[in-house]
Amino acid sequence: MARPYMRTNAEAHLYMDQRPCDCGGLVVDRRCEVIREGDVLCSRYAGQCRACGATREMVFELAPTQRPVGGEVDFGGDDPSQLLDPGEWMAISVQHAKTEPATRRDLDIARAALEEVIKFVPPGADRVPVEAFWTERGRAVFDREPGRFRRVRMEAVLGVYRKLLAERAP
Secondary structure, rough: OOOOOOOOOOOOHHHHHHHOOOOOOOOOOEEEEEEEEEEEEEEEEEEEOOOOEEEEEEEEEEOOOOOOOOOOOOOOOOOOOOOOOOOHHHHHHHHHHHHOOOOHHHHHHHHHHHHHHOOOOOOOOOOOHHHHHOOHHHHHHHHHHHHHHHHHHHHHHHHHHHHHHHHOOO
């Protein structure tokens, strides 16, 4: 049975936050437990949709080794996400960067999400390839502004996020 693969808890929560209930509700009071399915360790998230009360459940395969939790937002290692495509990551980055008033955490999420987009740029390439977008939402984000997925542009924006974060250091 194929399960979605999560690199971190933060990535799994963000993925679930992007997947509404059939009623359209996005907020679910989740509980998490580590379970074993066959010889694979998994995280099982379950809870009720606040809008309609429907039970929601998702099971993710855990990474073989867990990343240490640090002070900065971190959605995964060096490999691109298997849960969210680059367009979804870009939408998350932009959404958090545009939050008014932006908190340091919003900016850190924007930074980390943009770093996730950059992971989809193949070595030696100058942009995220069209084939990397597998969701309708992600393709729509790309189609609206393909230039946003050029490495040089993403790195320039990332530099601004990092500068703003340094200025707001705790």
